[in-house]
Amino acid sequence: MSTGPVVxxxxxxxxxxxxxxxxxxxxxxxxxTRSGVQPGGSAANTALLLARLGQPSRLxxxxxxxxxxxxxxxxxxxxxxxxxxVQSHPSAPTGLFFIPVTPDGxxxxxxLRGANAQLDPSGVEPxxxxxxxxxxxxYALLEAPQREAxxxxxxxxxxxxxxxxxxxxxxxxxxxxxxVRGLLPGLAMVILDLPAARALVGPASGPxxxxxxxxxxxxxxxxxxxxxxxxxLRAGAQTASQPAYPVDVVDTTGAGDAFSAGLILAQRxxxxxxxxxALAAALGxxxxxxxxxGPALPGCAEVRAFLAGRPEAAEILAALAAx
Numbered sequence: 001m002s003t004g005p006v007v008x009x010x011x012x013x014x015x016x017x018x019x020x021x022x023x024x025x026x027x028x029x030x031x032x033t034r035s036g037v038q039p040g041g042s043a044a045n046t047a048l049l050l051a052r053l054g055q056p057s058r059l060x061x062x063x064x065x066x067x068x069x070x071x072x073x074x075x076x077x078x079x080x081x082x083x084x085x086v087q088s089h090p091s092a093p094t095g096l097f098f099i100p101v102t103p104d105g106x107x108x109x110x111x112l113r114g115a116n117a118q119l120d121p122s123g124v125e126p127x128x129x130x131x132x133x134x135x136x137x138x139y140a141l142l143e144a145p146q147r148e149a150x151x152x153x154x155x156x157x158x159x160x161x162x163x164x165x166x167x168x169x170x171x172x173x174x175x176x177x178x179x180v181r182g183l184l185p186g187l188a189m190v191i192l193d194l195p196a197a198r199a200l201v202g203p204a205s206g207p208x209x210x211x212x213x214x215x216x217x218x219x220x221x222x223x224x225x226x227x228x229x230x231x232x233l234r235a236g237a238q239t240a241s242q243p244a245y246p247v248d249v250v251d252t253t254g255a256g257d258a259f260s261a262g263l264i265l266a267q268r269x270x271x272x273x274x275x276x277x278a279l280a281a282a283l284g285x286x287x288x289x290x291x292x293x294g295p296a297l298p299g300c301a302e303v304r305a306f307l308a309g310r311p312e313a314a315e316i317l318a319a320l321a322a323x
Contacts, residue, residue: 095116168192231280285306
């Protein structure tokens with residue numbers, strides 16, 4: 001197994017979170033009971049968590065030259081993420097997302113992607129130097145020039161024989177179904193929910209049928225996230241149904257990004273399909289049990305403690321201990 005980094009291409013943001021008791025009627029008020037401002041973004045979260053789990057990672061993103069860029073990059077560097085490939089745009093602001101969180105832990109996002117969409121394709125080839133894996137956030141496919149940078153990264157990774165994973169995201173799947181569908185053949189892994197899968201492969205009665213269609217389209221591992229119902233994985237003819245781990249849900253921000261990091265690490269460490277699902281589900285559950293994403297996401301110690309004593313834990317804990 002190559003010891004090179006996982007290159008994660010996508011968004012780097014600042015998240016402004018507010019815990020609200022309920023959404024007000026239009027024109028009304030909702031007074032928060034808790035707040036927080038911290039680094040986030042789908043790609044940044046995944047890269048940060050991979051680094052915390054002992055997997056070298058490199059973020060390929062674009063920030064602004066403003067007050068938000070420095071704390072975001074500092075948090076990533078402190079976690080061990082290689083940020084040398086993060087670009088700086090002279091006029092676009094660092095991505096900023098306002099995230100209300102209701103008492104059930106469900107988050108809603110209102111955001112400005114800002115500098116994220118300005119990622120320069122010329123920085124892609126240097127960022128892939130020595131890489132062992134490419135992971136793409138589907139949001140990178142929404143706007144140019146970031147979309148062109150993502151497509152260039154995919155082409156270079158394919159030419160170099162690198163495994164590629166894509167966390168599709170529901171919004172990108174609904175906005176760019178033909179583009180995403182065309183990327184499926186040869187992908188090592190895709191992660192998506194059932195509505196996104198249906199946008200790509202057509203009507204599907206459930207996760208098993210959707211995953212089968214994705215594998216037929218040329219995907220190595222199809223991972224369907226099902227919220228409170230857990231996840232469904234298919235690789236070739238092998239399948240695994242992973243129940244959701246029960247936790248006290250505080251905030252679901254970053255839970256999907258943590259799930260993706262778990263699957264990437266599982267693939268890198270050669271875990272079985274059931275163990276891969278269990279690790280990803282554990283990380284997603286732990287992420288949902290804390291306030292915010294970014295630096296709040298769990299690391300190896302939290303995962304070990306969470307899985308200790310569970311029958312599915314032995315293979316996972318051995319993989320986490322591996323260099």
